Amino acid sequence: MKAIYYDGALAFTKEYAMPKRKAGEALVRVLAAGICRTDLEIAKGYMDFRGISGHEFVGVVEQCDEKKWVGRRVVGAINCGCGKCAYCLRGMERHCPDRSVLGISGRDGAFAENLVLPEQNLHRVPDALSDEEAIFVEPLAAALEILEQVSIRPTDRVLLLGDGKLGLLIAQVLHRIGCDPEVVGKHRKNLSILSKKGIRTRPAEDETEMREGQPLRYDLVVEATGSPEGFEQACGWVRPRGTVVLKTTLAGASEIDLTPLVVDEITVIGSRCGPFAPAIRWLEERAIDVRSLIGRTFPLEEGLAAFEEASKREALKVIIMNNEQ
Amino acid sequence: MKAIYYDGALAFTKEYAMPKRKAGEALVRVLAAGICRTDLEIAKGYMDFRGISGHEFVGVVEQCDEKKWVGRRVVGAINCGCGKCAYCLRGMERHCPDRSVLGISGRDGAFAENLVLPEQNLHRVPDALSDEEAIFVEPLAAALEILEQVSIRPTDRVLLLGDGKLGLLIAQVLHRIGCDPEVVGKHRKNLSILSKKGIRTRPAEDETEMREGQPLRYDLVVEATGSPEGFEQACGWVRPRGTVVLKTTLAGASEIDLTPLVVDEITVIGSRCGPFAPAIRWLEERAIDVRSLIGRTFPLEEGLAAFEEASKREALKVIIMNNEQ
Numbered sequence: 223m224k225a226i227y228y229d230g231a232l233a234f235t236k237e238y239a240m241p242k243r244k245a246g247e248a249l250v251r252v253l254a255a256g257i258c259r260t261d262l263e264i265a266k267g268y269m270d271f272r273g274i275s276g277h278e279f280v281g282v283v284e285q286c287d288e289k290k291w292v293g294r295r296v297v298g299a300i301n302c303g304c305g306k307c308a309y310c311l312r313g314m315e316r317h318c319p320d321r322s323v324l325g326i327s328g329r330d331g332a333f334a335e336n337l338v339l340p341e342q343n344l345h346r347v348p349d350a351l352s353d354e355e356a357i358f359v360e361p362l363a364a365a366l367e368i369l370e371q372v373s374i375r376p377t378d379r380v381l382l383l384g385d386g387k388l389g390l391l392i393a394q395v396l397h398r399i400g401c402d403p404e405v406v407g408k409h410r411k412n413l414s415i416l417s418k419k420g421i422r423t424r425p426a427e428d429e430t431e432m433r434e435g436q437p438l439r440y441d442l443v444v445e446a447t448g449s450p451e452g453f454e455q456a457c458g459w460v461r462p463r464g465t466v467v468l469k470t471t472l473a474g475a476s477e478i479d480l481t482p483l484v485v486d487e488i489t490v491i492g493s494r495c496g497p498f499a500p501a502i503r504w505l506e507e508r509a510i511d512v513r514s515l516i517g518r519t520f521p522l523e524e525g526l527a528a529f530e531e532a533s534k535r536e537a538l539k540v541i542i543m544n545n546e547q
Numbered sequence: 548m549k550a551i552y553y554d555g556a557l558a559f560t561k562e563y564a565m566p567k568r569k570a571g572e573a574l575v576r577v578l579a580a581g582i583c584r585t586d587l588e589i590a591k592g593y594m595d596f597r598g599i600s601g602h603e604f605v606g607v608v609e610q611c612d613e614k615k616w617v618g619r620r621v622v623g624a625i626n627c628g629c630g631k632c633a634y635c636l637r638g639m640e641r642h643c644p645d646r647s648v649l650g651i652s653g654r655d656g657a658f659a660e661n662l663v664l665p666e667q668n669l670h671r672v673p674d675a676l677s678d679e680e681a682i683f684v685e686p687l688a689a690a691l692e693i694l695e696q697v698s699i700r701p702t703d704r705v706l707l708l709g710d711g712k713l714g715l716l717i718a719q720v721l722h723r724i725g726c727d728p729e730v731v732g733k734h735r736k737n738l739s740i741l742s743k744k745g746i747r748t749r750p751a752e753d754e755t756e757m758r759e760g761q762p763l764r765y766d767l768v769v770e771a772t773g774s775p776e777g778f779e780q781a782c783g784w785v786r787p788r789g790t791v792v793l794k795t796t797l798a799g800a801s802e803i804d805l806t807p808l809v810v811d812e813i814t815v816i817g818s819r820c821g822p823f824a825p826a827i828r829w830l831e832e833r834a835i836d837v838r839s840l841i842g843r844t845f846p847l848e849e850g851l852a853a854f855e856e857a858s859k860r861e862a863l864k865v866i867i868m869n870n871e872q
């Protein structure tokens with residue numbers, strides 16, 4: 223089958239072996255897949271992954287044990303637990319130590335004609351959602367994970383660092399639940415998408431001005447900068463005994479001073495993948511706008527150009543379409 | 548007055564100016580003061596403090612506005628807030644941005660004949676407690692701060708990294724509340740103090756053995772190693788979605804990879820000073836043993852030798868006594 227794969231370098235091929243479906247798994251024909259920053263990190267060596275990346279997808283089930291799924295349009299949760307360990311048995315399959323993760327670890331992903339996922343990972347896509355919109359289920363679920371981890375009050379002073387593709391979703395989630403978040407970012411075009419929705423934004427270079435205008439620091443800071451400096455910036459902005467949610471994953475270590483975290487008794491919470499069901503509900507209800515976050519689309523054959531586009535500053539969600547029906 | 552002071556180097560003098568009491572403050576004659584690892588860090592440049600260090604003390608009030616305090620034996624909370632800012636007004640004076648901290652920041656400390664603290668910081672010492680025991684109120688309060696921050700269940704799998712002076716208190720606190728903590732340390736003599744109390748201990752060099760024997764990682768890891776490696780060790784031992792409490796403060800930054808924290812969705816909580824009232828109650832009730840943690844005592848004149856003793860491996864709490872009554 224056709225696929226974009228990474229093996230020390232990204233390449234396109236028409237000859238990749240079709241994935242093999244095991245019992246309980248579904249063979250899915252990919253309709254479209256979005257490029258995430260994690261895919262760009264993988265192409266730099268993150269997770270030492272080799273194979274087909276891509277984990278934000280929508281597709282149609284072609285083969286499956288449970289016949290009700292066949293022909294259905296689906297999205298899929300990307301973590302595949304072993305189903306037997308203490309984590310899986312506690313409903314924490316996203317943290318199974320033996321898990322595979324679609325397009326990230328131990329399982330080929332969505333930048334291909336077909337992929338395989340356990341049936342239990344599948345979620346039906348409502349007809350009201352286009353393929354392009356459905357691609358946002360996975361990253362919106364990651365944004366919703368913050369609500370699974372932290373109790374956020376409408377009056378909390380909330381700062382979001384980062385206006386990338388995930389940041390634009392997190393900002394809307396924080397706004398949706400009644401907060402008045404402030405978003406600091408480096409991309410004026412992206413910030414303007416948020417300010418049009420009534421969300422307060424500020425370019426990163428205005429930091430000094432912010433610092434002077436703030437009598438109290440923030441109760442909650444969400445760090446989604448994708449940069450090594452994000453963590454210390456977040457700890458600098460949060461109030462004593464406040465909370466920092468950390469979304470950025472990077473290949474490699476950085477020079478970090480943890481003493482301010484101890485002195486200010488800050489809570490830092492790592493946050494990764496999230497729940498699909500509420501993400502699908504919110505997309506169907508149009509609670510979160512993703513249409514204005516859709517960038518350029520490319521056919522699978524032009525996947526390398528798609529990656530190049532996705533790594534540009536201010537790139538919105540770049541989508542690889544599988545046109546062969 | 549006599550004092551041990553730091554001004555780029557530690558020195559003893561008989562000629563330090565007596566501290567001046569402001570309205571609302573108490574002049575305290577120091578009876579005894581303990582040397583904490585933070586004092587050793589200050590003598591390496593931590594906090595850029597200049598003056599008299601020492602914050603674990605017991606003394607007698609000599610002058611005070613509130614006459615009831617005069618002649619009383621007291622210990623004292625070390626953070627002195629401004630009393631006016633948003634933090635102080637919310638009862639968070641320990642986090643007042645304009646605070647002074649006894650012997651750590653902006654206020655001379657306890658390695659001297661006298662010190663000055665706000666009256667509201669004072670706590671009466673029960674007669675049943677010796678001077679040496681009363682010195683442990685402050686570090687025990689710091690250990691109790693963990694209970695102020697985290698809800699710990701008796702069935703939680705709890706690991707404590709560090710068997711220094713604070714570690715020996717934290718271990719007893721965790722044991723006291725119904726947990727069966729495991730303590731990993733580098734000092735066999737210190738670990739034996741805990742194992743005699745029925746607390747599980749393991750020398751740090753047995754890490755490989757631990758790792759192989761553990762099907763599940765720990766729900767809670769308390770990091771009190773005092774070393775730069777402690778944080779990453781703690782993140783390696785905690786289970787996905789588990790909690791790390793960080794006690795170590797260090798002068799300077801370290802090379803740290805935060806990605807495991809995000810991938811495993813770990814919560815990290817910085818923890819500093821704690822509440823005095825429950826610490827005094829527990830010491831009076833003999834709920835926590837501190838007698839076996841008392842090391843050598845030195846007169847104020849021999850304070851430099853006391854610091855040398857305190858920096859030795861396996862040193863217990865070294866105490867500087869003020870013999871001039």
